[in-house]
Amino acid sequence: MRRWARDLALGVRLVARGGRGAWTRLTLTAVGVGLGVALLLLAASVPAVLTHRDDRTNARDFNEASGRPTDTSVLYRPLDTEYHGEGVYALAVQALGAHPAVPPGVSRLPGPGEMVVSPRFRAALDAPDGALLRERYPYRVVGTIGDEGLSGPREYSVYLGSDTLTGSWRGNAQRLDRWGSPTPDRGMDPVLLLVTVLGIAALLVPVAVFVATAVRFGSEARDRQQAALRLVGADRATTRRTASAEALLGALAGLVVGAGFFLAGRRLVELLSFDDISVFAGDLTPDPVLAVLVAVGLPVAAVLITLVALRRVAAEPLGVVRRSTTRRRRLWWRLVPPVVGLGLLVPLAGRVTRSGGSLDTAQVAAGLVLVLAGTAVLLPWLVERVVGRMGGGGVARLLAVRRLQADSGGAARTVSGITVAVAGAIALQTLFAGVAHGYEKPTHQDPRAAQAIVTDNRESGPAQRAALAAGLRRSTGVHAVYAFGHGAVFVGDDGGSLVVGDCATLRAYAGVAGCADGDVFTVGTDRSPAFRPGSATTLLVGAQDRELRWRIPATARTAVRSAHSVEGDDRAVLLTPKAAAASPLPPAMPTTAYVRADLTDPLAYDRLETAAARVDPLIDVMRVSGGSVDAKFATVRTGLLIGSIAVLLVIGASLLVTVLEQLRARRRPLAVLAAFGTRRGTVGRSVLWQTAIPVLLGLALAVLVGVVLGGVLLRMTAEPLWFDWSGILGVTGAGAGVVLLVTALTLPAVWRMMRPGAMRTE
Amino acid sequence: MTAPLLVAADVRRSFGATPALDGANLSVRAGEVVAVMGPSGSGKSTLLHCAAGILLPDSGRVTYDGAELTALSDARRSALRRSEFGFVFQFGQLVPELTCLENVALPLRLAGTRRRDAARTALEWLARLGTADVAGKRPGDVSGGQGQRVAVARALVTGPRVLFADEPTGALDSYHGEQVMRLFTESARDSGAAVVLVTHEPRVAAYADREVVVRDGRSVDLERAR
């Protein structure tokens, strides 16, 4: 122990007195490790972020009340919408009892004509381009929603006070007696859990691999230093201990830098939102256990890694002899981790399905970590084998290949982080693409016939309906509006839509031909055939749910729809205005309008919303889409996407540091090459080859591992095997792109080192 | 007497606050071997680097074959070094990852010679310097003297018009040192090349036709002193 202390102290002194080289090395290590630490801390904060967010959204959630209204009852109507392409959490509320319950973060329920808004919403209202929003919500702002009532700092949310809500069965609102969803969240189903476990493994293993390589920065200079120590009589154990001092210092400095990065990033996090997700800085708190694990584990790991790495290097007094040059890397033990990992995963085939089956998280996580980490272990062997066989082509290739042969381990280390990250991302993507279709809920809407559906629950007559249509039509980007009275029609238990509109509207609705005012049509498809003319029906219309009896006239014309309806309600009875007047239907009915418009620009959608709100704020505008993804699944996908990008970027940044460091060690040869007249282009190309070869090998390995791993996991969920090759190509390309970018960024440094002044620097 | 091939006139060059050259002169005629002598740290290597266009002087002119080196672009100077000059440096000059043979072939490859031909020529030169047996080894695996001779082979392999050598015999015993010097002087006389030779050893300098002494960054012409 005393010896350890003494040798570590010596190592620390060597760094402190080591001059610029040692300090540069230490700085690079600290920055590299720091980036990794920041990412680890970020990952360690994910549980806290999710819990706090869930707590808050649960607290402002609501369940429809049953039984008699109470003192605290509130009528509500969700009006979720979009603004500038981002989601808006909007809820119309109306006090029913004398002491209405208030949602979290709100001090007083807004009265009619008032609203309470989130800070971001208020900022948008006050912004110069906020006119659309102000028109959409012509309410007085009477308060701000506190943080405890928001899912994130950059959420658009608003509570609108209303006096036109009605709470009956088919009314325009429901009733709640208290805020908060008492039923706990339904929990993650096993498939989602599998995806999440894989996601976290795919994020963390590359970071860990990267940190492991970062503590080996500058190993060449360190090796030389060790040789010098041996020369003055230090034994091998001593040199190893002094060398680990530098790794230890680097790791500790990296912890400090990483904590700094994390704290700085934490202050910036509230400025970001990604796909409607934003995070409070306060929520970004690392799990204490994980944080301690990072703080203690990292320095210990740094020392261990150095000790293990130095076993390959025999520091002899007269220079450093690398054993690797004489002993080739062996394959068999490198195969152990991935094989064991697959061994843990394969037997789980078919065990995990959405409904049933349970996931042994520990077993899966262990398997994943082994396979992914195994990739990093396999890579040096692969690089050595392939590079060893290569011969030179041009001078640039020759220089690169010889350099790689001399230090294939270093080359493999450089790209191992990227390799593992890409392998993980591919596995994730494969699993994801395979199970995703299970989460796509068909909406039975046909986005070709109309791009938005506007629902107006007020009971309005033809004049009001026409005014609504005209209001919508004025909105820019809108091509056509078909507004019709909307109800339901039943024959026994079979239901269909009841539509009252002029001939043009009916043509747009169901494609009926040869229409004249006074006509009645009954339409359907093969699967839901039309009601027969002459059938006795029950009509349901409007908020009062009046049940009316009506017999479809025998003269009604039957038609088979050529296309599905926009909303998927294929069976319908259509009445022209004169026919409606002849029926027991009241003149005032709820209105639905089909809008044909180009809504690809979020602004166009905002304008349509505003146009509708100008007629009545409670009018609902809905985008028509072919299918919607389960919201929770979408959240997971988004989170993983952010993670992959962050990991690739961080690894890219650190790769830059590594390559610069490797170049620094090569100043002398570069200067000599420059001295006898080597072209810059030649050296540039050799640097490119030198990165490109290991990168290509790494990516090839990554694709192999990723596809196999993804396939195994997909088998686990019993979904059919399907590979998203374009996605795989995308991820691989992103990895390659990062490397190319890094190489391009290092070229200026190469040019600088080729200045002959560098020739004599020792 | 022929006109000088390479002239460095009143060259000054500082590294930060250290003035390495403070008005040094050097002129070399074709076929002439000039020894540069002087105490350690006096600026010999710096003068050599300036004369070869590796370093740009802060002031003063370097002309080669009538063209002013100091006015050429970096690319042109690189091309000149590639095609006209040969170098033996004082420190770590072999590319450590390449084999000795590849190191010797490198200038030829850079000049565009085909791989096969470059290797053949390189091997001939290694043999002439008595180091053919280390052709396949890496510089790290050969002795200092062998490495030095490999570097000499690399400098001569392109048949340069000016050969710059910084302590080329520093790591060699007398016998091999003499062999190298004989090669230098012969190649200079045969092909009309000029040799600029930095050395501490009078016996090596005795192979030169003339010596220039550098002291405190200034050159002293001994012909005038004589």
Added chain:
Amino acid sequence: MSIGLTLLGLLESGPRHGYDLKRAYDERFGHDHPLHYGQVYSTLSRLLKGGLVQLEGVEPGAGPERKRYAITDAGVTDLDGWLGRAEKPEPYLQNTLYTKVVLALLTGRSADDILDTQRAAHLALMRTLTRRKSTGDLADQLICDHALFHLEADLRWLELTAARLAALTEEVLP
């Protein structure tokens, strides 16, 4: 080697008594062979006769040791000529060369100049020998090598001496 020129060199920094001259000589160059008084006075009287030194004054008291000698302009010229001239390169020159370097340093002249002059002369001879070596037979080569090594040793020793003494004077004379 000339005792006369050496004494002239010692006198250049200022007039001295004969007794002082002997002491200064013995200290720097005498080593195993201190000068006899007789040698000193006979040399001085030769220099007096040649006009290279002059008597500066006689102090009261008896005996030759009371006389002070000073160098004349002619003496300085002679000394300059000697110090600036290369010795004929031949082995075992060190006594003369050493004396020259010391005197140069003592009299504020540049030891480097002496060194450069001598180096040029040595190298000229070495060049000739080197050239002869390349044309001669083995015996010739070996003989030339022997001479070359000795000449080189001389030059190197001289360089070292100059460097040592320069460092020393820097210490002694601020």
